[in-house]
Amino acid sequence: MIELMDVRKAFNQGRHNELWAVRGVSLQVPAQQVTVLRGPSGSGKTTLLTLVGCLARPTSGRVRLHGRDVSGMTERFLTGLRRQTFGFVFQQFNLVRGLTVEQNVMLPAYPLGLTRRDLRRRAHGLLESLDLAEHAQARVEWLSGGQAQRAAIARALVNDPDVILADEPTANLDTELSRRFLDIVRDLKAQGKTLLMTSHDPLICQAPEVDLVVGLRDGQLD
Amino acid sequence: MTPWLQRQRHLIDFTVEALARRKGRNLALLVVYALMVFVLASVLLFSQALRREAALLLAQAPEITVQRLVAGRMDLVPAAHLERLAGLRGVASAQGRLWGYYYDPATQANYTLMVPLTDPPPPGTMQVGPTLARFWRLGVGDVLSLRTHDGRAFPLSVQGILPTDSALVAADLVLIAEADFRAFFGIPAGLYTDLVLKVRNPREVAKVAQKVQRDLPDTRPIIREEILRTYAALFDWREGMVMVLLSGAVLAFMILAWDKASGLSAEERREIGVLKAIGWETSDILAMKLWEGLLVSVFAFLLGYLAAYVHVAAFSASLFVPVLKGWSVLYPDFALTPQVDPFQVFTLFFLTVFPYALATLVPVWRSAVADPDAVMRQ
Ligand SMILES: Nc1ncnc2c1ncn2[C@@H]1O[C@H](COP(=O)(O)OP(=O)(O)O)[C@@H](O)[C@H]1O
Ligand SMILES: [Mg+2]
Numbered sequence: 001m002i003e004l005m006d007v008r009k010a011f012n013q014g015r016h017n018e019l020w021a022v023r024g025v026s027l028q029v030p031a032q033q034v035t036v037l038r039g040p041s042g043s044g045k046t047t048l049l050t051l052v053g054c055l056a057r058p059t060s061g062r063v064r065l066h067g068r069d070v071s072g073m074t075e076r077f078l079t080g081l082r083r084q085t086f087g088f089v090f091q092q093f094n095l096v097r098g099l100t101v102e103q104n105v106m107l108p109a110y111p112l113g114l115t116r117r118d119l120r121r122r123a124h125g126l127l128e129s130l131d132l133a134e135h136a137q138a139r140v141e142w143l144s145g146g147q148a149q150r151a152a153i154a155r156a157l158v159n160d161p162d163v164i165l166a167d168e169p170t171a172n173l174d175t176e177l178s179r180r181f182l183d184i185v186r187d188l189k190a191q192g193k194t195l196l197m198t199s200h201d202p203l204i205c206q207a208p209e210v211d212l213v214v215g216l217r218d219g220q221l222d
Numbered sequence: 223m224t225p226w227l228q229r230q231r232h233l234i235d236f237t238v239e240a241l242a243r244r245k246g247r248n249l250a251l252l253v254v255y256a257l258m259v260f261v262l263a264s265v266l267l268f269s270q271a272l273r274r275e276a277a278l279l280l281a282q283a284p285e286i287t288v289q290r291l292v293a294g295r296m297d298l299v300p301a302a303h304l305e306r307l308a309g310l311r312g313v314a315s316a317q318g319r320l321w322g323y324y325y326d327p328a329t330q331a332n333y334t335l336m337v338p339l340t341d342p343p344p345p346g347t348m349q350v351g352p353t354l355a356r357f358w359r360l361g362v363g364d365v366l367s368l369r370t371h372d373g374r375a376f377p378l379s380v381q382g383i384l385p386t387d388s389a390l391v392a393a394d395l396v397l398i399a400e401a402d403f404r405a406f407f408g409i410p411a412g413l414y415t416d417l418v419l420k421v422r423n424p425r426e427v428a429k430v431a432q433k434v435q436r437d438l439p440d441t442r443p444i445i446r447e448e449i450l451r452t453y454a455a456l457f458d459w460r461e462g463m464v465m466v467l468l469s470g471a472v473l474a475f476m477i478l479a480w481d482k483a484s485g486l487s488a489e490e491r492r493e494i495g496v497l498k499a500i501g502w503e504t505s506d507i508l509a510m511k512l513w514e515g516l517l518v519s520v521f522a523f524l525l526g527y528l529a530a531y532v533h534v535a536a537f538s539a540s541l542f543v544p545v546l547k548g549w550s551v552l553y554p555d556f557a558l559t560p561q562v563d564p565f566q567v568f569t570l571f572f573l574t575v576f577p578y579a580l581a582t583l584v585p586v587w588r589s590a591v592a593d594p595d596a597v598m599r600q
Contacts, residue, residue, distance in 0.1 A: 108502075
């Protein structure tokens with residue numbers, strides 16, 4: 001469903017500090033499966049994830065979604081994709097400080113113009129399933145690492161996206177919590193979601209839930 | 223509710239949360255902002271109130287006042303002048319006025335003693351202005367003793383208190399009978415302080431004034447419209463002066479507000495990135511920040527304007543007394559009725575709220591149109 005064709009990404013192009021983070025990657029991310037991008041730090045995993053999730057455009061090459069080339073689309077269109085097709089779980093979670101867990105979870109749904117009641121119903125369903133219901137009114141800065149990640153996952157799911165993108169999801173978790181994360185991954189896969197993660201954690205890469213591991217080094221596939 | 227309205231509601235909710243989260247910064251901004259509106263609005267309301275007082279004052283003024291000059295100084299007018307002017311063509315009526323100032327050492331102020339042209343109080347009584355009545359705690363029937371020109375005590379009982387519709391006019395006024403006035407100041411019959419003329423055709427006022435000057439070369443006719451212009455010029459000048467003094471402060475505020483509003487904190491920039499990454503449109507973020515700017519500035523505006531209104535209405539703009547000292551010496555204590563002029567309110571609103579809202583938007587826009595991939599690297 002997601003297809004990368006000879007994708008390249010340069011930072012600071014044309015300047016003395018020009019850097020090619022991704023150098024010609026072609027890849028198919030299978031639908032409703034779990035794919036992991038594995039590679040050492042600085043190999044371009046995060047950059048590749050931003051290109052898939054339409055957070056940035058490739059310098060050259062194509063990104064196709066459902067057979068449609070999205071790399072040349074308007075910013076408005078890409079924003080719509082980020083809102084409806086993708087759910088992001090950032091490495092540092094990027095919850096908005098000062099807001100409650102519930103408010104954070106509802107944030108991506110604000111532009112939809114739903115009523116507050118509908119918003120809260122959605123948020124609570126997700127928090128319930130992720131075991132966070134009792135923290136719904138807690139401010140996010142009071143959460144533990146595992147709780148913060150689950151709040152971030154709930155936020156990624158609130159608009160019911162087809163694709164979940166997670167950057168180093170277990171980097172801040174101990175083994176126990178990492179296993180818990182894999183349980184969630186299994187549930188999401190069972191619901192028919194497509195998952196794409198970056199990781200160099202063997203626990204993730206060798207997990208039975210993972211269907212495909214793609215190696216990356218110096219911006220190219222291994 | 224339509225989805226668009228729902229959307230705006232969510233954005234406002236988010237904004238209110240955001241304001242609460244940056245309490246210190248927003249509170250400081252609110253205070254400075256409200257203070258500036260307060261000062262500007264005070265000046266505007268105060269001069270507007272003074273203008274109104276002047277207009278009321280002059281509405282009652284005669285079309286032409288005729289004074290007599292002796293050796294370049296104002297002197298009493300003989301009754302013969304009055305007869306002469308009454309017969310002048312174009313003059314509807316001519317009347318002799320009696321008025322003068324009385325310095326009261328107790329209140330350290332000048333009262334205006336006057337014989338009204340119609341319905342004078344009976345001899346031995348007076349009608350007093352509200353300020354005077356308040357100062358001496360006078361009620362109807364009370365007796366106040368003033369000193370005559372030759373030092374005798376001159377008791378007058380209060381027949382009535384004058385209404386307060388124009389504080390500047392009536393504040394220090396004492397109305398007495400003609401006989402009392404002449405006895406009090408020692409002015410013999412047949413002499414007046416000045417003469418007032420009513421003119422039949424308003425367009426002939428200037429012509430009549432010329433005729434007065436020609437027929438009675440020792441007089442000086444004063445036309446109401448000229449006084450009006452002088453007053454207007456005086457108020458404009460005062461207001462202008464205050465505004466110039468204030469413009470420095472306003473400029474300083476603008477710079478501060480611009481700096482505060484345009485400098486996004488790292489936290490805010492991060493937040494914008496996150497919101498964009500999770501699917502907020504650039505327009506949502508701009509709308510959200512616009513709401514934020516509007517909430518702060520509208521609230522500050524209301525706060526400042528209200529404070530200014532109270533300042534002028536209840537405290538007679540006491541903070542500006544040094545600048546407007548002329549008035550306060552002449553009229554020791556007058557209550558002003560501030561006039562809320564919609565156009566003025568709108569101008570002030572536009573000049574303070576609009577630049578601020580704009581200042582908040584520019585940096586947000588710059589930050590919001592950037593690629594949101596930076597959020598991945600935090
Ligand atoms: N915004 C940026 N500007 C300049 N260089 C960047 C930027 N983002 C990433 N890089 C560089 O691109 C390379 C790939 O980074 P990244 O995709 O984060 O790798 P990984 O996630 O595998 O650690 C690194 O060398 C990194 O320093
Ligand atoms: Mg990375």
